[in-house]
Every structure is written in structure tokens, then in C-alpha cells.
Amino acid sequence: MRLRHRRRLRLSTLDPPIMASASNLASKLAQLRGKAAVFQGKACEASKYATKQGGSYYKQLLEQNKQYVQNPADVEKCNLLAKQLFYTRLASIPVRIDSLRNEADQLKHLVKHANKLKVEHYGLAALFGLECFGLFWAGEIVGRGFTLTGYDV
DSSP states (O other): OOHHHHHHHHHHHHHHHHHHHHHHHHHHHHHHHHHHHHHHHHHHHHHHHHHHHHHHHHHHHHHHHHGGGSOOOOOOHHHHHHHHHHHHHEEEEEEHHHHHHHHHHHHHHHTGGHHHHHHHHHHHHHHHHHHHHHHHHHHHHHTSSOTTTOOOO
16 A cells, blocks of 8 residues: 555656646647638538539530540540551650750760869759659658558668
């Protein structure tokens, strides 16, 4: 019994800070509830607006772009369009390869004349490297299902 009494005494010395943080947490939760209610109201308004205006926007968009719509949309027509897209993309490969060669030649020229580069060029190269690094990690996060867990930190 004496041991229990000692534990109570030790906890009683910690009670004021714990109670203060608990009341602070409760007030923050109340603030969040208020913000959530406001957000819910705005989301409801946006949903009503989209429901009311969405149909007319959809009709207007289709009317403006009716020359691109294939009527009737049957399977044969869809297959034809898919083949046209595929072979059009296939035909653009030589142009893309020429563009790649041109950019590689420009890079070779920059590397050969590295002593003439300015600070701006180095800054752009660093920014490009940082962008590639960021896109790599964004892809990693997407590949893991938008979770940050499981990484070795």
C-alpha cells in the first residue's frame, strides 16, 4: 500500500503540466472542429454549384468541340482512331531522335567549353539536378501508394 501511495505522490507533482497540456489540446480540437464545420459548409456549397452548373458546362464544352466527336462511337471507329494515334506517334520517332541528337551535341559543346561557363549556367545545372532528384523521390512516394513509411531515414 505504501508503494501505491508513493506513485500517487509522484503523479500528483506531474498533474498540473499534464492538465495544462490536456486543456490546450482540447481547445485546439475545438478550433479544428469549428474549422471542419466551415470547410464542410463550403464543400457543400461547391457541390451544389457543381451540380447546378456542371450539366450546362458539359453541354457547352461538347458543343464547342463537336467537330472532334465521332458519331456513332462504335468499336471499329475507336479501333481506327487508336491505330491512327499509334502510327502517328510512331512516325514522330525520327523527329524526336533528331531533337535528342541536337540536344546531346549542345551538351557536348558545353562540356568542351566548361571554362567559359558562367555562374548562371552552373546554377541552372544544379536546379535541373535538384528537380530530377525531387521527381525521383515523388515517383518513389507514388509507387509506395502515397505513404512515407518504409523509408530508411
